Amino acid sequence: MKPALPALLVLIQLEPAHLELVSAQYDVRYAPTAEGRAAEVAAHGKTFRAVLTNGTVGLTATEIAAMPALEVVCALGAGYENIDLAACRARGIAVGNGAGTNDSCVADHAMALLLATVRRVPALDHATRDGVWRNALPLPPNFSGKRLGIVGLGTIGRRIAQRGQGFDLEIGYHNRRAREDVSFSYFADVGALAKWADYLVIATPGGPETRHLVDTPVLRALGPHGYLVNIARGSVVNTAALADALRAGELGGAGLDVYESEPLPPKELFDCPNVVLTPHVAGWSPEAVLASVSQFLENARRHFAGEPLFAPVG
Structure with a gap:
């Protein structure tokens, strides 16, 4: 008689093929909605x-307390800010994530947003469909040969820097501390980086420590010819301050894949000039999601085999 499969609670949306893949190895209860989650x-x-979640959906201390047999919690993707790590540590629950599985996808999307914003691709598309020729439109600036500031030079930040170098961009960055393995210019202050940069890309983790790290002074330092892209967490950018800066002409434009109101759209930005919005898809592609699911399975396999996780958190 085969042993019973470990019971797994899945709190996030999965494609049918991926859910089938996970269900082959675990006794899955699927609860991607708030109502289903509470009921399960x-x-x-x-x-x-075991629990499979992500950084946005998380797992609360109350839920952890209601799962006395819980041994391992994994986030699909790199983020884990809403998983109560303290509650997990207190119980000795292993926590893993999908670090590294979607870095290239996120970096690709960051550059796509930056290019689309600087070169005003959505606005030019709309104008073309309306029959407006270039003579009647403001010309977008060159993209290459400028200064790219990256807030958070982790694995994703470094991949963004690599792509930026392909466009002959000079790279500067802000981190909690300077990195010894790069030659890019380091700025201990975000405002100083913004003043130096033409483009500011946010790639730092979310959470209380970085909430509204980008606010009115930083946006003003970036200036009317500067462009902001956020592919990190919506909480890092003060949305109201961003809307004010765009309407006042204090910022050249912004490309956002994340925002404070998600999954609801940031309606306060809808009437702002030169904003490009996408629905938190930077880390999502068929390749990236499959890699994240596979890494979860490897993390969980290692845990139940008594081995260290492939990608532990903390």
């Missing part, structure tokens, strides 16, 4: 040995 924790909380 209440009805089956005592049985779950």
